[in-house]
Amino acid sequence: MVADVSRSASTSEGVTPSPEAVLVNLPDHPHATLGMMAGWGAGLLVLAGLVTFILHFGDFETFLTTLRRADPLWLAAAALCQLATYGCAAGVWWCVLRRTGAARPLTSLLSLALVELFANQALPSGGVSGSIMVIRGLVRRGVGSPAAITALLVAGLSYYTAYLLAGLSAFVLLWHFGDLSGAWLSLSIAFVAVVVLLAGAVLAVTRSRGRFIPHAVLRWQPAIRFSALLRQVRLDTIRDGRVVFEAVVFQCAVFLLDAATLWCAGHAVGLALSPASAFMSFVLASVVATLSPIPLGLGTFEGTCVGMLHLLGGGLETSLAATLILRGFTLWLPMLPGLWLIRREMKAMPTGATSPQGTAQA
Template identity: 45%
Template sequence: MLGLAAVILVVFHLGDLQHFVALAQGAEPVWLLLAVGLQLLTYVCAAGVWYCALARIGQRRPMTSLMQLGIAKLFTDQILPSGGISGTLMVVQGLARRRVPSDLAMGAMLVGLVSFYAAYGVAALGALGALWLHDQINRVVIAIGAVFALFVVGLPVAVLRLRRLNDGPWLRRLQRIPGVARLLKSIAAAPSNLLRSPRLMAETTLLQLGVFLLDGLTLDVMLLALGQPNSLLSAFAAFMIANVVTTLGPIPLGLGTFEAASVATLVLGGISVEAALAATLLLRGFTFWLPMLPGLWLARQELGGRPISEVDAPPDHA
């Protein structure tokens, strides 16, 4: 919270508080309603990843139930910054509640994990390309991109390599952490045939990419709501750079780091500092603060709620 407050104070020092207030008060409701629709679509895309993976293994579940799981996942990813691992593991618990066998749930988890990082890498590369087209590439952006490239490749590779490791000093130390031994056994038992399906991986990667695109489009809509026409590519680049900085940073919720990166990138694109901050805060309101309470409640349900009966979520044996 102190980090977020510092960003706001710096912006107000550089800009005009009255201009910021006038921009916020003049936001067009129609564009804000469109932003609500875009955010609902992100949850549809997130649920679609699990729907496709489960349908492939004959364990189809209702989309409405998986959308609740998607909200809980996105909330967990932001609360516990771990590059998407925390939310993915929470999904495994949620699938278990829906009576998906543990080995199949872990197989679906691997599909979600690999497709997420594939889409994340493509989206980040697209953001760097957009900045290069607008001549906004600098050494800081290149350094962030290089560190992120190592992260987005290294983390899923490390998880997949755990399937092949049976013993070793460092592995035995890792298994001493509560819950890790069980997790490693589950990963080792997960079927990997799903990862060898080009069609499934293409479908899930596109759905994961859709989440990033819809969030970037939401930022562009926020600028339009403030009367600040902007290039969609610039808005998408600002969102992705802010997202990458949040992923690499250790601060839960990305408070301060996300806002600072987004504002800085938008200002490089020619947006006034007041409009950049107002649009970023509106975006965070729709993507994080509004879903906070339902996300918290749903995450608690997924982690500690009663199992969902087979009547609620009938498996598809076709």
């Protein structure tokens, strides 16, 4: 039995909050920050131990020399690749909002793209954390709740689709190189199962507009509010193959640009790395990090990436240097602006604020 969402979402005074207010003020878990910091601490310890372990078998002086002699032109190319990922992430939201009639300039969505990409790495939630923060930002930018929640769901579906395509392509490349061992095969099965399960859940909830959410789940107040929002989904946009295709293309471009960043970082430190090898190393490291509970994938991503690069013929020192340069561009450099933008986007909409109303269509 499914609870009466509209009745349950009402306030104690009998007044039902606007969808925009509900969306912006979705509550955060009171211990989320503490848990995230604890996870970061554990991840940093794992990363420090990993670097120490790798350099135990390599040469520390060679590693430092490799970093100092990194080619600035290749580093600049890596930086440009990372900047392009934010444009592609913003493009996902832009193409959906354009279809719903709530288009916003691409430049205004770039800061939200940084928030999304950083939060998705910082918080192990399968991409949900960044999407929730971005959708709050969309509402505060005057996007109606039907368009905002539709953009959230299309972004989620396109992300999982692109991730599945990238992951399967990486495992096919691993098989082609003759290195698909039993452990990697088991990991590929786990990865496909997790991604398909998440994508299937998003699709089912989207198409049913929350009608299939169990009654027990709807006893939780955030679930009640989210279910109320799902009733406003623009199904005409969800069913628009062109919009979904464009969103998947943008999401795939993010994976390709991240892999290109690793390729540039490898060449910067003198690592002869093919585009296919860079793509495979990056995606497989991302898969391992995704299946790990450690925020940011600290240690798990680096260990897998270094291992793959070394397996493909790179030295330990150059493989570690290329991986740390990649993580510097994708994680550490965006951290301060990412944290600042997340803090800004987390500010609640002022009481009584309104935003344009969209219309949900069947």
